[in-house]
Amino acid sequence: MSKLFIGGLAWHTEEATLRQKFEEFGEVEEAVVVKDRDTGRSRGFGFVRYINEDDAQKAITAMNNVEFDGRQIRVDKASDTGPKGGGRGGGTSNNFNRGGYAPIPVAGGPVPGIAYGTQQPYAMPTPNMYHQPYGRGYAPAGPAAYAVPSQVL
Structure with a gap:
């Protein structure tokens, strides 16, 4: 059994x-x-599966x-390696050598590269250096003369 990939099909090919x-x-x-699942329109390629390997080889030499x-095909x-992942980064935890993005550690979560079940280092969140106190906005403390006097009971 042999499977062939047919590329460059016309949009109207059935x-x-x-x-x-x-x-x-x-x-x-x-x-x-192969058709688009949303529109039902052909994606311009398809597959043909032959029972006999020799028939598939004849088709390759005759039709390539x-x-x-109406189109050159x-x-x-066809390769039977399975589905290919789309986009960058993939789903693996270590993409440093594959051109993907490195995983970003999350505060409180496991740090990549440390085995599960081992002591995790404490990931302290970065303090916000522009943090404003509660209220309408930030204003530096005024002179002591304008401060609210302490309440005496």
Whole structure:
């Protein structure tokens, strides 16, 4: 069993058309045109799965860089490595050598690089140097003459 990637499909290409064309090279188990899940419009690529490996190889040599349904298509063997992660950073805890962002320690949370269950260093939050006292706004204390006298009972 061999799966082929078909790139550069025309927006109007249907699965039946794709299957019909690639059945010229052997028995097709499955032919799929990938569509956008929100709009239902073709994303311009698809997959064809052959039962026989030799039929798939014939299709690659015959259809790669050939015009099909008004567009020049690319036909390659599909990789079965699974889904690829999109965006930068990934989901791993150590992306220093992969071009991603380094994890940021959160106050009170575990620090990356320290094993779970070991003593975690205390992460003190950075004090706000512009912190204002409660009230309408910050004003420095006035002279002692204007201070409120202490209450005597």
